[in-house]
Amino acid sequence: MINSESNIFSPVAVKYNGNLLDNHPCIASYDYMVINCQGVPNLTSTADNLVVEKADYGTSIFKDLATITIDGVKFCSMVWNPRNPKLGKNLVQVKLENHVLYLLPLPEIKKVLDAFFDHIDLQVKNISRLDVCADFENSNQVFENVVRAIATEQIRVSGRPKEAKQFGEVGFYGQTSKGNLSYQGISIGKKSSTRYLRIYNKSVEMEKVKYKEHIVKYWADHGIRNNNVWRFEYALNNAFLKQYKATYDEIFDPEYIVLLLEKAMDGHFDLKYNTGKKEVNKEKSVPLFSFDKLMKVKKKLFKCVKYIDETIQRSITSVKRQIKGLYRSYYSSGSDSFWHALNVHLDNYELWGWFDQKQDEYLKEFRKQAIKLQL
Known part of the structure; x- marks a missing residue:
């Protein structure tokens, strides 16, 4: 438990009256x-x-x-x-x-x-x-501190009780580096629920799981660099969308993306500082980001279908380069971690047929390089 005057979001103080992500470029999307x-x-x-x-x-x-x-x-x-x-x-x-x-x-x-x-x-x-999601550039410090504060009960999640156990309704994920735990995300709710929230480091996910050139390009075209971009994302099912009368015609209005985010967050993810009050709702709110700012973001339009095709091809080309690099690392080190990462890429992008054709060629290339290094 902490005092409400504590500065847990360094360099942003608890006394700060604005939103924690005010100074971070952002964009909303489906x-x-x-x-x-x-x-x-x-x-x-x-x-x-x-x-x-x-x-x-x-x-x-x-x-x-x-x-x-x-x-x-x-x-x-x-x-x-x-x-x-x-x-x-x-x-x-x-x-x-x-x-x-x-x-x-x-x-x-x-x-x-x-x-x-x-x-x-x-x-x-x-x-x-x-x-529906909102992405925030260079936001690792803010989001990781928020997740850490929730995990250590410095911040409370308002609303109905939520189970916090493995496979429960609140899940934390991250990795250790030199013995220290680095938080990389949190999930609230169940995937089978009407709304399911994930907050996670999208840049890390794309580096380790599936790189998507079109998302990086989309960010760049809206002034966002692929630099510790965190994603605030709600998965909304048919029951939720029916409850809020979201129609097929409405969802294709760009401004409706932000309205849906706001509706999803309402009563589900309301953060409060923990000063020990019996009623969570009476605690001071933690202002995370502004829906008004998301609404004002100007979106660029892309009309050329050929551009999409070219972007997809660039994405596949970059993935193939990554696969070759992982295979080279596996060949030289024998580490199973490289082989596992290689398999993830091959599965996600359905490139097994291509890899089977290239495998012998790559092996010959790696052997020649190894002989040259020995000489």
Whole structure:
């Protein structure tokens, strides 16, 4: 327990009346979108710029799965024909590709979707899931101190009781360096809940899990460097979106992103300083960031679909370079950690076929380099 005058967010004092992230460049966006539709997809006749590639197998929930490519760019995936009749035989789900959400303006995404749904005879029903987030540059110190303060009970999370145990409703994650624990994130709620919050170091995640060139480009175009960018992200399911009457037409208004964030946070993630009061709600609030500032961020528009394709290709090229580097490190050191990281990249980007073809070539190159070094 601490005194409310303590300075736990050095160099930002507790007495500071503004928001802790006022001086950090920020941007809000969608990161994941699944739309529920009704109908039977008409795949007998497609437009010249539309390619529907049906998979041999479906998913655990749907019998049919297809990838949709528009103007040569992978745009979305579609599943239909539910295995469980209780879902309704005409339920169709469309999931947008991640790069589309970052590299096309929302009104243009809606225009393409409307044309696609009309072409294959689908009617929009509602939104199944929407991940909405805000990214803050150079914010490691602020967010790590907030997470550490929650973990050490210097800050309290207001609202209903939340379990804090492994696989419970509050989870902390990080790593140790020279014996010291560095916090890299916190999650609030369950993935099955109507809203699930994750606050984490996005720069670290992209370095260790899956690098996304289109997100780095998106940040750069809005004045944000890939420099300890932390993400404040809510996963919102159909029940939450229905409760707040979020419609298909509304979500493609860029300002609605911030409104959804505000609605999700309300009553769910309200931070309070811990001065020992019996009622948490009577403690002084911890001001984290301003919704008004997020609302005022000007977004640039990208209209060229070819630009998306080029960005995706740059992303894959950079990943292939990383894979080669990891393979070289594994070859020279024999460390399993390099092999594990290599496998993560190959799985995430579905590059096993490419790697099988390049593996012998790389081995020959590494052996030649090793011989030269010995000489």
